[in-house]
Amino acid sequence: MSGHLDYEINKELGECYLFMGELDKAEQYYTKAASSNGVHADPYLGLAAIAIHRGELEGALNMYQKAHKVDPTDKTHAGIALVLMEQGRGADAFGHFVEALKVNPENMVALFSLVRLGHELNRLDEVVPHLSRYLEIDPGKSEVRYSLAGCLVCLERKDEARAELNRVLEGNPDFEPAKELLAQL
Template sequence: MSGHLDYEINKELGECYLFMGELDKAEEYYKKAVGSNGVHPDPYLGLATVAVQRGDLNDAEIMYRKAHKIEPSDKSLSGIGLIRMENGDKEEAFTLFVEAIGMNPENMVALFSLIRLGHELNRLGEIIPHLENYLEIDPAKHEVRYSLAGCLVCAGQTEAAAKQLEIILEKDPEHNAAKEMLEQIRS
């Protein structure tokens, strides 16, 4: 069997077992994939996910970093970012998530982690442009627009926030959270 086919099959099996929650089997096939053909980031991302599910964050970070060395991606960056955030390195995590969004503006893990860190680190002003970029790609994503409105309120830009909330309510008149925030701004 050719090396590449071997690699694909092992990677697929790893993904199937991971999806079914069979971590030992998943790990076994990802390790075979790592050994079967050349150097690919995917099996390391898989092994990182297995480690995260086992609660072994150190091992997960090692695997994410290996994947990142082979081929930097928003997935490896946001993976490392999540672990740094868990470990309390919020500043470093913030930087990693910004880098991840630079590579893929639609990375929801990075986006929502940035919103959380923005609040915790008082850096909401910095994440507003990233939320705006995302909404240019996917304007119908109300939760991102609602978060943007929240950030704008915190940044003292209440008029801009009200505009965002009106866009949500135009499309979804029953959006109660948006209604409440708008009432608070207007009162």
């Protein structure tokens, strides 16, 4: 049996067992996949997910970093950032979320985590361009436009916020959070 087929089978089994919540078995197969021929990021992402399920943040960070060395993607950046955020290292996480969005502006985990951190770290002015870039790709996404409006309100850019909220309600007249925020303005 070829090494690549070994890798694929072990990775698939790891994914199946992880999905079923059987962490020990998933870990065995991901570890086999990680040690088979060639270097692939996926088994490390699987092992990171297992570590997170077990509350082992340092182990998860280590696995995300290994995956990142092999193949830096928006997923590896976001994974590293989520662990850093859990560890209370928001400022470090912020940069990784930004990098994730440079790779993939539509990574919702990175986008909404960045909004949350922007509020916590008073860096909303740095978050606004990422929300705007997302809306260039998918202008109809009410939740993202609403988040943008919320950031603009906090930045005292109320006229711009009002315009964004009106756009949300044009496309989605029943979007309650936008109605409420507009009423407050």
